[in-house]
Structures are given as structure tokens and as C-alpha cells.
Amino acid sequence: MRFRHRLAAGFAALLLPLTGLAGLATPAHAASASTTATATYTRTQDWGSGFEGKWTVKNTGTTTLSSWTVEWDFPSGTSVTSAWDADVTSSGSHWTARNKSWNGSLAPGASVSFGFNGSGSGSPANCRLNGGSCDGGPSVPGDAAPSAPGTPTASGVTETSVKLSWSAATDDKGIKNYDVLRGGSKVATVTGTTYTDTGLTAGTDYSYTVQARDTADQTGPLSGAVAVRTSGGVVDPPPGSKVKLGYFTEWGVYGRNYHVKNLVTSGSASKITHINYAFGNVKNGQCVLDDSYAATDKAYTADQSVSGTADTWDQPLRGNFNQLRQLKAKYPHIKVLYSFGGWTYSGGFGQAAQNPAAFAKSCKAVVEDPRWADVFDGIDIDWEYPNACGLTCDTSGPAAFRNLMSALRAEFGPDYLVTAAITADGSSGGKIDAADYGGAAPYLDWYNVMTYDYFGAFDKDGPTAPHSPLTSYPGIPQAGFNSADAVAKLKSKGVPSAKLLLGIGFYGRGWTGVTQSAPGGAATGAAPGTYEAGIEDYKVLKNSCPATGTVAGTAYAYCGGNWWSYDTPATIGTKMTWAKNQNLGGAFFWEFSGDTSNGELVTAINDGLK
Template structure:
């Protein structure tokens, strides 16, 4: 028999409605003179970004009005703009018109209203220019930026050249330099670059750097220049000459560092300390190694470091070597083995629950329900499903409202589909809101995203991931993973959209940074790499396995580069060992990934198209193989989990998937087996017309009062039968959930994943059973 139909990332129903642009905000300076009560205007030159902004005032005394007129000096319309400025001391503002403003201390960031965001070529925002009510001295703002460029249109003044460049230290292969910080121009200094000729040989944010990999006993000339936050380079400093040490002058290595210890250990970092080494001349540096690979070189006066970029629930071996000025390396210290903490679960058991974007429609399940049901207080992670891939640009897609077709065999079913309305466009009422406050219909952030933001504010422990792909949206994963350039482009677009929060414009919502802080990482739901068994029309190739690993590594690299704490990276992975082996390099992916949610359901079923297994019933989520099963491939939770463990995956990297829904058949023969593995005539009527064969657990037990529930003790599976010729359903209930929870604990697994939260009863009977089993 064929392998089980792959789930829609937990198999729930496909969305029947799935509903763009970025803007960039940075800082600069605008100098505007104020003359009493007269209007303060500028005569802006052509700006690099084509937009300028002129400020003026009206009124008198300590209560006055300020206005910024945005003008497009270019030859093409600009579809969006953002304004930033700093308030002078003693000035306050309120009463914002024709735009919304975020005021943080003295810094103000303005986004336009939906009706004045677009500025045609040669036109300005009048008569709908952004205004505010000022209080205090009538003084013009400073630091004005329009879309990141100076508001008066003049070229940016770069930083000045650093001064005082000197050689701080030399070894056989390094030169350490120090200098006096550069004076900034129009923008703050963000970094420095050390040059040898025209080549950048070192860079950093502080006024010191070490140039490495030099040739011993060789003279070099270096200069340094500053770079500002807008990427403008200042002039180079006066040069300095340094000569590296001749190794022939010293052949005695230092002693090995002693007493290497671990301090604070997190899911992604390990703090290390050690006692100093000794040398006949001097110790020049310490080299820190992780599993034999050099990760950091430190100056001799540094006897501690924190190693970042580690993977949760992973054992690492650390050593330290000392090096003298002649580049003689000491023996390694004694190895120190440290296991990082889990990313979620705090050493106990993690609970991950999917929230479906489209649940707000037919299911009438809102983010608020995660809170009122009590689930949010007990969940560790909410996976928001799903984000799509742009079929043309091969980037993360949002800002559209385009539903999927109703034909599950349509190879283009998910192309270009999305639901920005549900994500951040819909204004929820007070009754539907987490905090009881209705959405502002003109706000830049509304919909599910705003409710998730409120949910996190109420439950600070909760992490929220955006799930990319799923059954219907996995078509273009193979394309975005195919090359290094494609991977970098795709990952950057997803981070820009969901981590930095730069949402495309949609119906007055969206904008730069409006969704920042909502999502704590990504859940990758590629169904399935290296396999033709995904949705009809999915792109795939034998190279998917290697490319999948590279894509996961690219997500980890770019997420780590953001700083600001560890971002989570998980994946939904298959139960079928053949699909695992075809698309998932289990020895490599967990070097970059926090955990995997292993498919624990959809082992058997029949869908609305009757293309799966319409002729015979079967268990969809059994814990163990069923001795009575006539299917050639009798999949099970234990079989799936054991395949991962046999490959060396840490059990603390795995959660097991639980279905909060049932799979059903109709016209099922009794056969003396209560319908188990008996003949059938396709999928049973579903909860929704377009979802035959699927019902949420709550709907299942409520709509079929004559359903008799049975428990198979040997395979640990629950099923229900309405009688000969009736319906037969496979699902999880509190009994099977309790049994599976015991299994998770016995195997030392990380925890459980739920597809999906709306399927539970009003009193959360399934989730509470899981929580009792996995406290």
C-alpha cells in the first residue's frame, strides 16, 4: 500500500480564504531656523530618495501647530513614506492629524494615513499634510528624515577621519590597532573599517581592531575609516606602520590554561572562565575551541567569554589554548563538556499549539480563545499557520487577499494566496479582543497579529512562530532552497516581514516595523522535500535534502545575526521513514534547529477528493503498530520517533504531534470488528462542506451522538463507530492522550505539538488532558 497522505502541517482543513510594501526608517539631521511666529519653511533640493519634507509652524505662545509637507521631487509616484524627527528640549506634541506618530522620549516616528501615503510625481501631501499640536517653545524639530534621507534633500555629510591611530600590540600573525573615535557627520558612526591599501582587513563597532592572518616578520601599513548608520564612508585616517614578530626569536610555547569552567548556560550560549597560562616571555592571546573548531581569539588579559550561536539541548566540548607573541600555541586545556538548555520547556515538557489564520471565519475561533480557555497560560509556543511563498519573486508573501481554489487536485491551488485581512487588516470587536479593547479601524496593525501581540503582553512566557508552507503552500520551497542566492533572498524577506515587522500595505494597515516583536522565529512546514508525495504540482528534486539543510542553516545564520536574543527555529517533519530519509539530514539539521514537531497523525484517512484511502478504514494516530492492520505500511508514533532516535537525534529535540480532529469514512461495514479496517465508501461528511472526512474533536462528538467510542489497547488508538453501514472515525481523546503523554515521558522527549487548537471542546478537555500528562 502507499504511504500515508502527508498532512497539511497537521492536516487540518485547508484555508478557504487566505488573504505590500515596505518602507525604511533611519535617522539623519535637518537644521531649520525658526523666526518668531512666521512659517518655518525649507526650499528643499532634489533628495536622493526623491522626497523632501518642509516644516512650518502657525499659532503663537506656548500652544502652536507644526506641519510637515512631504513633496515628491522625482519623476515617478512614491507609494509610501515615513517621517522621523527629534523634539527640542521642552517641546511636547499631541493631536496628530493626517498620520499616526510613535513618540519615544524625544524621538518621533510618523506613518501616513492611508489616503496620503501615495505622493504622485511633482506633487506634495497638501492639503493633507501631517500636523501636530505643539506645546512649549515654538522651536523646529531636528534630525528630520523622510524615508531615511535628509528632509532638506542635501547630501549626507559623512563622518570625519579617525585620529590617533596607533599600534597597540603585535604578534607573529596579528597586529592590534587603536584610535580616537571619529566625529560623526549627519549620521551616527556605526562601525569602523581597517584598510591595507584599498582592502578592508578588519572591521568592528569599537575604536580598536585586530588584523589577523598576517605573515611573520613583515611590515604592513594600515589606515582606518568610519562608517555611519546610513552606510556612508568617511575619509581614511593617517597611516600607521607595524611589523609582525619574527617567530625565530621565541620557540617556547606557553603552558596550557587550567581550570576551564562553565558559568551560565542557556539554550544558545555558554559562559566560560579559565586560569591564566604562563610563558617565558608573555602570553599574547587565548584561543577558544568548540568541538575542535576555533570560535574566538581573545587578548591575554581576558580570561572569560560567552560563546554564542549554540543549539539547544546539544552537548559541546570546549577547550582553550594560550598563544605567545611568536605564535607558539600551548597544549589545549582539559576538555569541558557542556549541554545547552532546551529552547522551550525549561527542562520539563514543551507544549506547542497551532493557531490557524482562517479559524476566525467558519470556526469562529479567535486568538482570545487561547486565553479564555486557559491554554495560553500553559502553552510554550503558538505556531501561526500559514505564510505563503510568492510564486514570482520567491520571497515571503503577504499583503494579498486571494483564496485557494476548492479543487484539492489543482496544482496551482495555493499560488499567490494569502489573507492579509485575517493577519493584520480586520478590526476585531471588543468582545473578540484579548484585552477587551476593540481594534482601531484605522490602525496600522489589526487582525490576528495585533491580538497575538496582546496575548504575548498578557503571557510574557509565550513564544509565537510564523509557520511557513503547510500542505497547500509548500509548492515553491524547492525553488527558494535551490541556490545560495535564492536561500539568502528568501530568508531575508521572511525576516524583514515577520521579525522586523515590515508588513506590506493593505487597506490602510501595514508599514515598516508595525509587526515587530510579535514573532519569535519560524516554523518550517515544507511538505515534503525530496518527495513527489506532496500537494499536486509541488516542485521537488533529489537535491532537496541537501538544499533543505542549507535553507535551515541560512535561517539560523540570519536569525543569529539579528542579535537581540535567541530566535526559535523549528520544523514540521514527517512520520514516514522514507520521507525523512529523502528530505531531512538528521545528523545536520539539528545543528541549526531548536526542535522538530514530528508528524503524529494522518497515518490513514480519506479526503474530499477520495484520492487517498477511500475504500478502507484505518487508524490515523496510533501510538504503536497495530497487529491487526492489513495495510502494508503500518505507521505509528513510536515507529516515527524511533527512526529519529536511531539516527542520533537528541530526544529533547523532538515533540510528538497530536490531532485535535478526527478522520472519518462513511458506509462502513461492521465486519465483526466494529468497523475497524473494514470496507468503506469514501470520506464521511465533514465539519465544513469542503472538508469531507475531517471534523474537529468538539464538532465530532457533538454532531454524532450515536457514535460509540472504542479504545484499542494494543496499538493505543481511539476510534468511534455509528454502526453497520454508518460512519467510522479515528481520533485522539483524553484516554489516548494520557497514554501518549506517558510515552513521551518514558522516552525523555521534549513534549507535544497540537494541530490545531480550535478543534478542542469549549472546556479544553483534550488540552487539559495533555497538560495533566505533561505538567
């Protein structure tokens, strides 16, 4: 099963150290009247022991900015712990952020954001932008930017139009007008607080925000976003939309009694974009079907099937594959990938790596078998782990994974999806360092980064810790075991942000014999679980052991001597915001059957990525 893997120890930081880099600094450039700019700050997340902040630099002048430097002071006890999309240094309580080589140039009217994680509770003071005032420099001294307007409300939705209304923003010098943004791009500028957007596509999801502009043409922060789906038929997601992918397990049709139709009855099918069908096996260096009864032979009655039609004894295809075919007919926007490997079946990849072309050819033959060629849109490889240890240890070398991915792309061509589920070990010298994930990235559509199972009762004595921490935190048992460090390391190896999906577990990991509710407690073993000790589905835990706190963006619960960590709709919302701020390609989860009967975790992912 997917969630049985463990990661190795160690840590690799997202950035260079944030202190002691003052010698790298260059003098701040004073802003001229033709190159005025603003810098605005928002605290986007707060998890008690820390927070996430974001600065937005906007060129409000008439000529292009070639670079930018934002400076500010934090009160004692507040500091930056990691940052992205800027080089951040400090001198005492004074902090300086300079543009990266790729985001320094800002055309008139353009803006750029960078973010950071911080500790403490203070807010920035004494902001300076390129040596001038952060509210517009010499051209508008003392003129503050507007506040955010109210989140728009939608009414009068048709197949091609929607009416938006919002409450007014405030400004010390007065509001001039409002920019209306659809999907982050401006579609109109209006003087009132209503706008009707027309020319839309039927059956399509849109997201709207509003931004106020003052009399000096300074823009304030964006309003909250409202999601709108126009009426009409189902269409494919627009290019560039976020991936929302779930794993469907082949064996789930047995003890878990979870079937493809559950995706319909839970409402999840309308909220996802992709399904990974898990798992095909890898034997003798080739892809093979694993459980043919579940995949192709199991007969469904009319009330069990997606289409409402019973299988017959002589039809060419039954089982999960036929149910997936029916699901795609009902929800044509869904793409299905056949996933091979996983924790149990990864031992065969070492032999496959000895002849990548032959392996790829065998996979294509399984995925595109004439009996179900219309069901699958691509292949997913879950190798746990290349040139490292999982259930077994692999010694194929650092190039093996890249070579395998290259062969798969050559065999499947550009019209199929080729993806991979990979380690999230962000430690120095850990599993990400063991294989050439950066070199393989050009051959793949995306990576499913398995940002869960960092900690669990496989260490039976504890300490208790969240199995899916978003960020590091004081007392974390192992440096580098968190989503932020894993994503940062993959980016540093040249993997584009848009090719990284954040992983969410629809289950918890737990210990028993625990005497403290806070993380870091000792334990005596694994907490009881329905199918395996130390593991339990979210749908069970939300009632049997409700969350009592959060740490590093993940919920934890203490009840009756048991300590569990798991994600809830609220923590998933936080993680989706983080994923969007990191410009990730979306999110994936393991796996559907851990969710509630009404799909509340899938809903949280869908809502969070809009």
C-alpha cells in the same frame, strides 16, 4: 490546510531485530558486594493487544558499575516487539537486555531505565541482573524492594512553599525512609510521610513524587506525581520544561469563528508554552504575508478582543497579530512563531532552496516587520516535503532541507527560535530518508513530527485504521506508519530526543459504508464532515460519534455505518506518558479550533507533560 498531507509506504524498525542476535551476546558479569544493584519492572501502559514495560536498574553499591545486563523469562505467548535505550535479544522465552554504549556506566546511587513494547499478557519471571539477584544480588538475597508510596497530596501552597503528604509504602523487611523528588531530583529524605518544601518561586509549576527506601537501602518504584503551582505572578517556564505548542490558523477567524481570545476563554492560554501562527506563504523563493486582512487589518470590538479594548480605524496594527500581542501581554510566558508553508504553500520551497540565504533574509524581514516585531519569537518551516511528494513533488535533493535550515539559523541568530514541522513517515526508504533531517538538527530548536494523517478516507475503500497510531499493531495497513517508528528513525539519524515533539490531531478521520466496528473494515468513501468529507473536529465527534474502542493508543468510533478515529483526553494521556518515557521535548497539536470550548484536549496535553 495542515492535515491534508499523506505519507508514503514502507517501514524502518526502531531496533535491530529482537530475535536471532544471540551471537552478539557477551557473558553476564557476576555482581560483587561492592557493586550490588537492583532491577525493578513496571508495566507502564496496557492497550489490550499489547503493553509497554519499563525496567529500572539502580546501583545500590559503593563503586561504579561499568555495564549492566538484565535477563528474564516471559511465559509462552508474551514477547518483546520493540525496545529503546537497551539492546534486547531473545533465546526462546528467555530475554536479555544489555546497556547501550552511552548508558552502561552507573555511579553509586544512580539509576537508568529502558523500555519496550510487548505483546501478550504475561509478566517477567526469574530476573537476573549481571548474573546476580535483581533484588540486590548477593548482599541482600531474598530481600524485595519496597512498594510505591501513595501519590502525594499538596496543601498549604504559598508563593514559596508547599506541604506534601502521602500514604506509607510496604516492605517485607521494613521501610527506612522516603526520598522526596521535585521534578525528578531528590530534594529531601525523611522518615515520616510528610514534608514541607520551601524556597520555591512564585507563580511556578512543580511536580513531586516520593520513593521509599528499605532497611537494606533498596529503593522502590516512584509514587504517582502531584502537580503544584505556587501562588503569585506568571513567570517563564523553567529551562528544560516540556514544550506544549498549538497551531493557530489564520483562516480560522472566518468560517470557524475562532479567534485569539478563544485561547483565553477556553483556559488554553495558561496551559501552553508556544503558538505557531499558520501560515505565511512562500512565493518566488521568498516568505510573504498571506492574508493581510486576517493578520493585520481585521477590527475587533471590545468584547471580541483579548484586552477588552476595541480597535480603532487609525491604529497601526489590528487583526490576529495585534490580538497575539495582547495575548502575550496577558500571558508573558507564551512564545509565538510564524509558520510558513503547510500542505498548500509548500510548492515554493523548491525555488527557495536554490538561494537559501536570500530566502532566509526575506523571512526575517516578514517576521521582524517593524509593525509587529514584538509579536514573533521565531520562525517555523512546514515543508511538505523536501525531496519528496506532497501536493506537488520536490526534487531539490537530500541536502536542500539542511541548507535551508542552516541559512535560517545564520540569518535569525541564536536568540530566535527556528523550528520545522516534518514528515512522520517511518517507512524504509520513505520521506524521512529523503532529506537530511539529522544534518539539519543542529540548526533547529526542535522538530514538530507530524504523527497523524497516516490513514484516512483518501483511501476511500479502506481498510479502516487509526490516523494517528502511537505504535504498530497486528493488521496495520502499512508498516512504519506510526509514531514509535517515526521517532525511532529520526533518533537513528542523530536527532536528539529532546528536539522531537510528538504530534496530536484535534480532529478525526473517517469513512462511511463500513459494516464492522473493529479496525480493518472495508468502506465506500469518506464520512461526512463539517468542512471537508472524511475529517471532523474532536469537539463534534465526542458527541456525534463517541469512542467505542482503542487501537495502537488511539480511539476509534463506529456509528451509523461511519468509522472514525481520533484522540481523546485518555489517549492523549497515554501518548504524553510515552513521549516522556522517550525523553521527547514535548508535544504539539493541529489545531486549537478542533478542541472543546473549555479546552479539554489542551488540558490533557498539559496534564500529561507535567
